[in-house]
Amino acid sequence: xxxxxxxxxxxxxxxxxxxxxxxxxxxxxxxxxxxxxxxxxxxxxxxxxxxxxxxxxxxxxxxxxxxxxxxxxxxxxxxxxxxxxxxxxxxxxxxxxxxxxxxxxxxxxxxxxxxxxxxxxxxxxxxxxxxxxxxxxxxxxxxxxxxxxxxxxxxxxxxxxxxxxxxxxxxxxxxxxxxxxxxxxxxxxxxxxxxxxxxxxxxxxxxxxxxxxxxxxxxxxxxxxxxxxx
Amino acid sequence: xxxxxxxxxxxxxxxxxxxxxxxxxxxxxxxxxxxxxxxxxxxxxxxxxxxxxxxxxxxxxxxxxxxxxxxxxxxxxxxxxxxxxxxxxxxxxxxxxxxxxxxxxxxxxxxxxxxxxxxxxxxxxxxxxxxxxxxxxxxxxxxxxxxxxxxxxxxxxxxxxxxxxxxxxxxxxxxxxxxxxxxxxxxxxxxxxxxxxxxxxxxxxxxxxxxxxxxxxxxxxxxxxxxxxx
Amino acid sequence: xxxxxxxxxxxxxxxxxxxxxxxxxxxxxxxxxxxxxxxxxxxxxxxxxxxxxxxxxxxxxxxxxxxxxxxxxxxxxxxxxxxxxxxxxxxxxxxxxxxxxxxxxxxxxxxxxxxxxxxxxxxxxxxxxxxxxxxxxxxxxxxxxxxxxxxxxxxxxxxxxxxxxxxxxxxxxxxxxxxxxxxxxxxxxxxxxxxxxxxxxxxxxxxxxxxxxxxxxxxxxxxxxxxxxx
Amino acid sequence: xxxxxxxxxxxxxxxxxxxxxxxxxxxxxxxxxxxxxxxxxxxxxxxxxxxxxxxxxxxxxxxxxxxxxxxxxxxxxxxxxxxxxxxxxxxxxxxxxxxxxxxxxxxxxxxxxxxxxxxxxxxxxxxxxxxxxxxxxxxxxxxxxxxxxxxxxxxxxxxxxxxxxxxxxxxxxxxxxxxxxxxxxxxxxxxxxxxxxxxxxxxxxxxxxxxxxxxxxxxxxxxxxxxxxx
Numbered sequence: 024x025x026x027x028x029x030x031x032x033x034x035x036x037x038x039x040x041x042x043x044x045x046x047x048x049x050x051x052x053x054x055x056x057x058x059x060x061x062x063x064x065x066x067x068x069x070x071x072x073x074x075x076x077x078x079x080x081x082x083x084x085x086x087x088x089x090x091x092x093x094x095x096x097x098x099x100x101x102x103x104x105x106x107x108x109x110x111x112x113x114x115x116x117x118x119x120x121x122x123x124x125x126x127x128x129x130x131x132x133x134x135x136x137x138x139x140x141x142x143x144x145x146x147x148x149x150x151x152x153x154x155x156x157x158x159x160x161x162x163x164x165x166x167x168x169x170x171x172x173x174x175x176x177x178x179x180x181x182x183x184x185x186x187x188x189x190x191x192x193x194x195x196x197x198x199x200x201x202x203x204x205x206x207x208x209x210x211x212x213x214x215x216x217x218x219x220x221x222x223x224x225x226x227x228x229x230x231x232x233x234x235x236x237x238x239x240x241x242x243x244x245x246x247x248x249x250x251x252x253x
Numbered sequence: 254x255x256x257x258x259x260x261x262x263x264x265x266x267x268x269x270x271x272x273x274x275x276x277x278x279x280x281x282x283x284x285x286x287x288x289x290x291x292x293x294x295x296x297x298x299x300x301x302x303x304x305x306x307x308x309x310x311x312x313x314x315x316x317x318x319x320x321x322x323x324x325x326x327x328x329x330x331x332x333x334x335x336x337x338x339x340x341x342x343x344x345x346x347x348x349x350x351x352x353x354x355x356x357x358x359x360x361x362x363x364x365x366x367x368x369x370x371x372x373x374x375x376x377x378x379x380x381x382x383x384x385x386x387x388x389x390x391x392x393x394x395x396x397x398x399x400x401x402x403x404x405x406x407x408x409x410x411x412x413x414x415x416x417x418x419x420x421x422x423x424x425x426x427x428x429x430x431x432x433x434x435x436x437x438x439x440x441x442x443x444x445x446x447x448x449x450x451x452x453x454x455x456x457x458x459x460x461x462x463x464x465x466x467x468x469x470x471x472x473x474x475x476x477x478x479x480x481x482x483x
Numbered sequence: 484x485x486x487x488x489x490x491x492x493x494x495x496x497x498x499x500x501x502x503x504x505x506x507x508x509x510x511x512x513x514x515x516x517x518x519x520x521x522x523x524x525x526x527x528x529x530x531x532x533x534x535x536x537x538x539x540x541x542x543x544x545x546x547x548x549x550x551x552x553x554x555x556x557x558x559x560x561x562x563x564x565x566x567x568x569x570x571x572x573x574x575x576x577x578x579x580x581x582x583x584x585x586x587x588x589x590x591x592x593x594x595x596x597x598x599x600x601x602x603x604x605x606x607x608x609x610x611x612x613x614x615x616x617x618x619x620x621x622x623x624x625x626x627x628x629x630x631x632x633x634x635x636x637x638x639x640x641x642x643x644x645x646x647x648x649x650x651x652x653x654x655x656x657x658x659x660x661x662x663x664x665x666x667x668x669x670x671x672x673x674x675x676x677x678x679x680x681x682x683x684x685x686x687x688x689x690x691x692x693x694x695x696x697x698x699x700x701x702x703x704x705x706x707x708x709x710x711x712x713x
Numbered sequence: 714x715x716x717x718x719x720x721x722x723x724x725x726x727x728x729x730x731x732x733x734x735x736x737x738x739x740x741x742x743x744x745x746x747x748x749x750x751x752x753x754x755x756x757x758x759x760x761x762x763x764x765x766x767x768x769x770x771x772x773x774x775x776x777x778x779x780x781x782x783x784x785x786x787x788x789x790x791x792x793x794x795x796x797x798x799x800x801x802x803x804x805x806x807x808x809x810x811x812x813x814x815x816x817x818x819x820x821x822x823x824x825x826x827x828x829x830x831x832x833x834x835x836x837x838x839x840x841x842x843x844x845x846x847x848x849x850x851x852x853x854x855x856x857x858x859x860x861x862x863x864x865x866x867x868x869x870x871x872x873x874x875x876x877x878x879x880x881x882x883x884x885x886x887x888x889x890x891x892x893x894x895x896x897x898x899x900x901x902x903x904x905x906x907x908x909x910x911x912x913x914x915x916x917x918x919x920x921x922x923x924x925x926x927x928x929x930x931x932x933x934x935x936x937x938x939x940x941x942x943x
Contacts, residue, residue: 046442047435048480049369068480097471097479119369124446128367129454137588138651139509139579156463163467190460191368205507212506216584218453223678224589230650233616237623241557249557250508250528276902277895278940279829298940327931327939349829354906358827359914386923393927420920421828448913597818598881599739599809665737672736676814683908684819690880693846697853701787709787710738710758 024090025063028056029076032063035114035200040071042208044120051096054114054200055106060084062106066093097164104168105196109180114200116207119192122214123207126150127187133213135229136220140213141238145182147229148210149174153189167191182239185210254320255293258286259306262293265344265430270301272438274350281326284344284430285336290314292336296323327394334398335426339410344430346437349422352444353437356380357417363443365459366450370443371468375412377459378440379404383419397421412469415440484550485523488516489536492523495574495660500531502668504580511556514574514660515566520544522566526553557624564628565656569640574660576667579652582674583667586610587647593673595689596680600673601698605642607689608670609634613649627651642699645670714780715753718746719766722753725804725890730761732898734810741786744804744890745796750774752796756783787854794858795886799870804890806897809882812904813897816840817877823903825919826910830903831928835872837919838900839864843879857881872929875900 035052039045048071053064063079080091086103088095096102102115118124126133126148133148135141151170158166171186171194184206185195195206220227229235242249265282269275278301283294293309310321316333318325326332332345348354356363356378363378365371381400388396401416401424414436415425423444425436450457459465472479495512499505508531513524523539540551546563548555556562562575578584586593586608593608595601611630618626631646631654644666645655655666680687689695702709725742729735738761743754753769770781776793778785786792792805808814816823816838823838825831841860848856861876861884874896875885885896910917919925932939 046438066481093481121442121446122449124367124369125449125453128446128450128460129457131454136650137584139584153461154464156461159461159463159467163471190366190464208506212581216581216588218449219582219585219678220588222452222682223585224591227589231613231616231619233619234614234650237619241623248554251526251553276898296941323941324938351902351906352909354827354829355909355913358906358910359917361914383921384924386921389921389923389927393931420826420924448909452912596880597814599814668736672811676811676818679812679815679908680818682912683815684821687819691843691846691849693849694844694880697849701853708784711756711783 025056025059025061025081026076028054028061028063029079029081032065032079032114032200033074033076035116035204036065036074037071038201038204039116039118039207042204044118044207044211045071050116050118051098051102052114052116052200052204053096053099053102055112057113061089062103064095064099064102066091067096069093098167100162100164101168101171101194104165105171105194108172109175109196111181111198112184112196112203113198114203115194115196116200116203117192117194118207118211120207120211120214122218123187123193123210124191125218126214127192128190130189132187133217134227135235136217136227137230138234138238139216141230141235142242143206143209143239144185144213145179145235145239145243148183148185148187148213149178150187151189182243255286255289255291255311256306258284258291258293259309259311262295262309262344262430263304263306265346265434266295266304267301268431268434269346269348269437272434274348274437274441275301280346280348281328281332282344282346282430282434283326283329283332285342287343291319292333294325294329294332296321297326299323328397330392330394331398331401331424334395335401335424338398338402339405339426341411341428342426342433343428344433345424345426346430346433347422347424348437348441350437350441350444352448353417353423353440354421355448356444357422358420360419362417363447364457365465366447366457367460368464368468369446371460371465372472373436373439373469374415374443375409375465375469375473378413378415378417378443379408380417381419412473485516485519485521485541486536488514488521488523489539489541492525492539492574492660493534493536495576495664496525496534497531498661498664499576499578499667502664504578504667504671505531510576510578511558511562512574512576512660512664513556513559513562515572517573521549522563524555524559524562526551527556529553558627560622560624561628561631561654564625565631565654568632569635569656571641571658572656572663573658574663575654575656576660576663577652577654578667578671580667580671580674582678583647583653583670584651585678586674587652588650590649592647593677594687595695596677596687597690598694598698599676601690601695602702603666603669603699604645604673605639605695605699605703608645608647608673609638609643610647611649642703715746715749715751715771716766718744718751718753719769719771722755722769722804722890723764723766725806725894726755726764727761728891728894729806729808729897732894734808734897734901735761740806740808741788741792742804742806742890742894743786743789743792745802747803751779752793754785754789754792756781757786759783788857790852790854791858791861791884794855795861795884798858798862799865799886801871801888802886802893803888804893805884805886806890806893807882807884808897808901810897810901810904812908813877813883813900814881815908816904817882818880820879822877823907824917825925826907826917827920828924828928829906831920831925832932833896833899833929834875834903835869835925835929835933838873838875838877838903839868840877841879872933
């Protein structure tokens with residue numbers, strides 16, 4: 024069932040490992056087939072070395088397992104909440120990559136300090152509010168998803184395909200699983216650049232809005248002129 | 254004698270090398286067979302490239318060599334003291350890995366600044382007190398073990414499988430040699446994350462106790478629901 | 484047409500990738516044949532894995548495409564402006580390499596803090612002024628080139644083969660494409676050294692002029708005595 | 714002539730490259746045959762990829778070339794001055810490795826902040842005084858050697874096989890070329906640990922003298938008990 028989706032999700036998980044953004048089983052990538060309403064996700068606590076398309080778990084958007092022997096990633100309720108609310112995304116990636124996690128641990132948004140950031144993220148990468156005791160106690164992973172959705176109340180998730188969960192780490196997304204991994208890889212670079220730039224010049228804020236728009240929009244949207252596909 | 258234990262200890266030492274946590278002979282892993290009361294450990298100052306299961310040294314818990322031609326690791330008395338006092342552990346690992354060593358050199362415990370830490374260590378990773386001149390002068394390695402045990406007087410070593418020896422570096426442990434190496438690898442990641450997080454936000458303390466418990470306990474103990482083995 | 488130049492430019496782009504200064508398509512190298520007045524440059528947004536000499540685009544110095552099916556790098560107008568003004572250079576390289584980009588983001592020149600820097604760059608690596616809204620709005624990439632040229636009004640670009648574009652990242656150049664990549668690789672090392680040196684000793688300024696001259700001139704110019712080619 | 718020495722020096726230079734302490738030709742290793750009074754050293758500006766034992770240059774202690782077609786390393790007069798004054802050393806290594814160079818650029822000795830340092834270097838790694846204009850102008854490389862020797866007036870170079878040349882980078886030595894490279898590799902680790910430890914705890918000074926002696930002397934000298942060779 025949905026063989027291509029399982030291959031795509033498996034390959035995106037392996038790319039995550041190859042990119043050195045995760046060690047052990049510290050990350051997961053999912054994908055969705057919107058027509059079927061089926062999400063494919065990595066099983067929980069499985070080493071990347073053992074991962075095959077057949078091991079990928081299929082669930083419906085309410086979290087009922089449709090196919091698969093293993094328990095799905097413990098972060099599955101977070102993924103499902105994002106698929107339910109960000110209706111045009113096709114893949115989600117979660118990591119504990121070093122530098123993005125540092126900003127998440129500091130509970131600080133990553134300011135846009137240069138054009139590398141502006142090429143991918145249209146503004147500062149936001150951080151969720153800290154969760155309440157009650158939210159942590161029951162349905163923690165679902166509530167993590169809700170906190171992310173709340174953070175995007177006034178933000179365009181298509182122009183900002185990343186969030187930092189406070190005290191925890193990043194989630195990223197994209198039109199498909201591979202693109203969600205690319206967003207995590209870029210976020211990690213941007214997070215390291217921002218950290219070191221702040222160390223060099225603590226008083227620095229953001230680049231001018233005009234420059235942010237120039238770089239973001241030359242790569243994305245109707246008037247883009249970067250690459251070969253516009 | 255105890256061929257499987259020697260293979261396991263040799264393999265764990267090689268994994269330590271592969272993980273890039275050690276250069277030259279700066280680390281050692283041991284394991285114990287509790288039924289026999291026999292400890293297997295790396296020989297002193299031997300390059301990992303030359304290490305084979307046959308080169309592993311066997312000792313009893315008082316440090317008498319039971320099998321092996323070479324001198325055991327100079328840190329052996331520290332390992333034995335831990336096996337005598339932490340009666341359920343099955344493997345011990347010692348490294349000078351960069352970031353864990355930095356916290357040890359600073360004589361500061363690693364605060365729990367995020368869920369990556371909370372997933373493995375149930376609270377701040379403790380640091381031993383500095384040793385006295387007398388303790389350094391005679392039986393230094395044994396006294397290192399005693400200082401670690403003293404540090405855990407009011408701590409549960411099963412929930413905190415790591416310690417920083419002041420001015421020196423980390424020791425970690427687990428149910429077997431491989432798991433003690435895993436704890437060292439995770440500790441190194443957590444130590445680097447904590448260092449950089451403190452640089453970004455010096456006033457940061459620890460994550461809320463509720464979040465610490467949630468993450469630690471979803472992976473460990475009776476109500477764990479992470480992975481496939483619960 | 485100009486097969487050797489296309490091979491040289493392709494190879495220099497691949498060397499940039501191998502050096503780990505770029506991920507994805509975050510960089511570009513060009514070269515020029517001064518006799519023909521033809522510039523060869525990487526196509527826009529193409530992965531390095533797919534790059535072959537046949538894919539390299541040829542343009543005249545006014546930007547008219549002479550050969551090639553694909554759109555040239557979006558930074559092409561910057562390259563052309565540099566070739567028009569720095570008449571003896573033969574290759575240009577642009578990256579978003581981590582540490583050079585950090586200095587660019589901080590809008591700070593890289594001071595010459597040691598002989599590693601002095602061996603390649605005869606003074607602080609300059610940073611362009613920030614661009615005006617008007618300059619960003621229209622002909623942004625051309626104006627980037629003009630800002631670089633303006634920065635070198637009183638500087639010798641042969642003795643300073645690198646610049647930091649404010650808020651953006653580095654451009655480097657040299658007598659040929661390969662040497663422009665070498666300048667980027669050295670710049671990245673020097674930028675990391677300078678950043679960490681400033682962290683260790685914030686009040687540090689530059690090495691003495693005499694030492695700078697000694698190191699720069701023993702490798703470059705008429706009285707050089709480093710290497711085999713003088 | 715002296716074929717084994719040339720092989721040893723060539724191999725030590727290649728080990729330097731493999732260790733990632735140098736890029737391009739930024740480093741050199743030499744060795745000496747004390748019976749013959751002949752020094753073997755890398756040629757100047759030659760890439761490590763092209764280096765073979767036959768390319769190694771032989772000189773007497775006054776710098777006269779005894780064998781070899783190429784120009785010797787421009788740092789040769791520094792090496793010779795050290796061989797003339799540190800009469801028991803057998804190999805010398807010079808690099809611009811990242812973290813050791815940072816301390817050299819900051820003109821600060823590396824304090825002994827932990828036992829990793831104490832295992833190899835018996836006290837803080839010293840830094841030379843800055844050189845005068847006159848010393849830089851003529852016989853610069855010879856004067857670099859003299860400044861190192863002056864720094865060791867009251868230091869035991871056998872117990873401190875490393876120095877930082879102010880504004881420049883490290884030199885290390887040992888009983889043979891391979892051991893001089895090992896000292897550079899260890900120095901680089903120790904320099905990085907010290908830098909990050911100071912960032913975490915700026916007020917930190919040195920570990921207690923007793924602990925320094927314990928660690929240094931358990932690996933070196935008559936009462937050593939680390940390794941298999943004592």
